[in-house]
Amino acid sequence: MALDLSTFDRELIGGVHGAGATFAMRLLVRFAEAVDARSFIDIEAAHVDGCLYHGRASLDFAERMIDLGGKVRVPTTLNVGSVDLIHPELFRGTKEHAENGARLMRAHLELGCAPTFTCAPYQTAWRPRFGAQIAWGESNAIAFANSVIGARTNRYGDFIDLCCAMTGRAPAYGLHLTENRAARALVEIASIPDDWDLERLAVAVGHTIGRRCGGLIPAIVGLPPGMSEDDLKALGAAAASSGAVALFHVVGVTPEAPDLETACGGLTPELLLQLTAEDLHEAARSLSSVADGARLSAVSLGTPHFSVAEFARLMPLLDGARPLIDIFVNCSRATLDEVRKRGWEEPLRAARVTLVADTCVYVSALIKPGAGAVMTNSGKCAYYAPGNLGVEVAYGSLAECVASARAGKVARL
Amino acid sequence: MSGRAFDAVTLVPGAASGSVLLLDEPLSFWGGLDSATGTVIDRLHPQLGVSVAGRVLMMPGGRGSSSGSATLAEALRLGNGPAAILMLERDAIVVVGAMVAAELYGLACPVVLAKGQDWEALAAAASLTLEAGPNGAAISADL
Numbered sequence: 001m002a003l004d005l006s007t008f009d010r011e012l013i014g015g016v017h018g019a020g021a022t023f024a025m026r027l028l029v030r031f032a033e034a035v036d037a038r039s040f041i042d043i044e045a046a047h048v049d050g051c052l053y054h055g056r057a058s059l060d061f062a063e064r065m066i067d068l069g070g071k072v073r074v075p076t077t078l079n080v081g082s083v084d085l086i087h088p089e090l091f092r093g094t095k096e097h098a099e100n101g102a103r104l105m106r107a108h109l110e111l112g113c114a115p116t117f118t119c120a121p122y123q124t125a126w127r128p129r130f131g132a133q134i135a136w137g138e139s140n141a142i143a144f145a146n147s148v149i150g151a152r153t154n155r156y157g158d159f160i161d162l163c164c165a166m167t168g169r170a171p172a173y174g175l176h177l178t179e180n181r182a183a184r185a186l187v188e189i190a191s192i193p194d195d196w197d198l199e200r201l202a203v204a205v206g207h208t209i210g211r212r213c214g215g216l217i218p219a220i221v222g223l224p225p226g227m228s229e230d231d232l233k234a235l236g237a238a239a240a241s242s243g244a245v246a247l248f249h250v251v252g253v254t255p256e257a258p259d260l261e262t263a264c265g266g267l268t269p270e271l272l273l274q275l276t277a278e279d280l281h282e283a284a285r286s287l288s289s290v291a292d293g294a295r296l297s298a299v300s301l302g303t304p305h306f307s308v309a310e311f312a313r314l315m316p317l318l319d320g321a322r323p324l325i326d327i328f329v330n331c332s333r334a335t336l337d338e339v340r341k342r343g344w345e346e347p348l349r350a351a352r353v354t355l356v357a358d359t360c361v362y363v364s365a366l367i368k369p370g371a372g373a374v375m376t377n378s379g380k381c382a383y384y385a386p387g388n389l390g391v392e393v394a395y396g397s398l399a400e401c402v403a404s405a406r407a408g409k410v411a412r413l
Numbered sequence: 414m415s416g417r418a419f420d421a422v423t424l425v426p427g428a429a430s431g432s433v434l435l436l437d438e439p440l441s442f443w444g445g446l447d448s449a450t451g452t453v454i455d456r457l458h459p460q461l462g463v464s465v466a467g468r469v470l471m472m473p474g475g476r477g478s479s480s481g482s483a484t485l486a487e488a489l490r491l492g493n494g495p496a497a498i499l500m501l502e503r504d505a506i507v508v509v510g511a512m513v514a515a516e517l518y519g520l521a522c523p524v525v526l527a528k529g530q531d532w533e534a535l536a537a538a539a540s541l542t543l544e545a546g547p548n549g550a551a552i553s554a555d556l
Contacts, residue, residue: 027512034424034508054480055448055487060517158482159513160505387444 020070037171046165049137093365118332135164143236182265183219210243238379287395297370302330324408427521442481451493475504485510
């Protein structure tokens with residue numbers, strides 16, 4: 001069926017709003033045809049993940065937009081880049097990669113994007129409101145926006161997120177539409193391992209639903225009360241790494257799931273998944289590629305970017321003996337400012353913590369290759385680091401990560 | 414040489430021909446295709462090490478990360494991409510990658526949607542020639 005274009009859409013295509021918008025809209029029309037959308041809707045914000053350097057084509061694309069005089073039409077945040085512009089000395093890759101990476105980040109600023117450089121834009125002043133139609137890239141941010149905030153976005157990526165930003169329009173399909181947001185899988189947490197904290201539970205549940213729910217939106221029941229936003233962030237990030245989860249409901253917690261019936265849109269779920277303590281143990285174990293006691297070269301925290309609340313949890317854990325290995329903490333530059341204001345930067349440095357802003361150790365060459373594994377409290381980092389960085393990984397809670405940094409090897413509490 | 418003609422739906426226009434490469438399993442271009450060589454690098458893919466460069470790539474559906482579009486565009490820029498892509502399901506990641514290569518570099522990698530009933534005959538062809546225009550695509554097969 002043909003696309004129903006509005007007067008404004010036709011103006012965009014026809015060049016009334018500039019050559020950059022025309023270029024973007026032509027691509028969006030193709031995209032809309034490919035996903036079988038019938039029309040476009042207005043969006044109120046965008047989050048662009050195109051500033052991570054994957055090769056010349058991504059730089060050529062952004063620079064073409066600049067040459068055409070393009071500017072974003074809605075408030076647009078930026079995902080992590082390839083380099084830390086605040087601490088450029090941390091980069092260990094080639095000079096060419098560093099230069100092109102920085103050039104790509106600056107090109108997006110020229111297009112009018114905000115210099116957030118974070119995979120957790122929901123922690124910034126640009127956090128969308130409930131029900132907002134947005135076009136976001138970055139899998140964990142998409143899962144958080146849809147699930148925890150109740151904003152509406154599909155899984156946008158490469159080029160298309162920027163095209164939405166340049167036009168203020170997105171194809172009306174998928175999770176933009178109410179009828180596609182109901183849960184189709186019911187995930188029941190039947191039992192939970194003794195002594196597990198919510199942080200570890202969130203990662204294990206997220207990793208499992210990503211693997212086992214396929215394309216179905218899950219509704220989770222049976223989680224204990226008290227899940228923080230950081231726990232839900234970790235759950236979504238793990239689910240969006242091991243699978244393609246863009247929206248999950250936690251019944252009684254997330255905004256579109258006050259009860260099970262509402263979460264399921266009144267329909268019976270197609271899939272019923274019962275998770276036991278043993279399943280969750282297995283999920284957590286599967287995130288480590290090395291045994292307990294294995295030698296470590298570094299600890300990495302903040303995938304997705306560490307929040308101020310997470311720093312507040314980390315600070316008291318660092319009291320005590322100085323770690324034997326480096327701890328990298330990835331965060332946004334806005335969070336870094338707050339850390340400085342609170343006087344945490346010096347005590348962190350004294351405890352061998354390297355603060356990384358604008359980027360993340362798992363996508364950038366920051367960790368000095370060492371003779372050991374990298375330990376993380378992130379399901380996402382544990383999932384991607386072996387492929388991206390060619391390292392062995394160990395997964396553990398925040399407290400275990402700090403204890404392991406002190407021991408220089410994987411320690412369990 | 415004997416020939417046979419098929420019609421299909423144009424997703425990205427262009428003209429191309431090449432020998433057929435049928436993917437046995439879906440492939441995520443991001444993490445699965447090396448744009449610098451055009452070869453499959455997904456260690457779990459049955460066609461690990463096979464080159465897609467210059468081939469008419471038959472992939473029933475897409476898979477994986479949305480970063481696949483940039484990988485495809487980069488492979489095409491470097492001359493290591495497929496000559497054309499035939500699909501059975503619409504896939505936005507593939508369409509965007511091919512569109513961007515066409516817009517930025519003038520490189521046509523037509524993407525067309527074939528009919529399920531034609532798939533086996535197309536896959537059995539030694540080579541395929543595609544003409545994908547705004548009103549539809551024509552595929553001729555050399556058997």
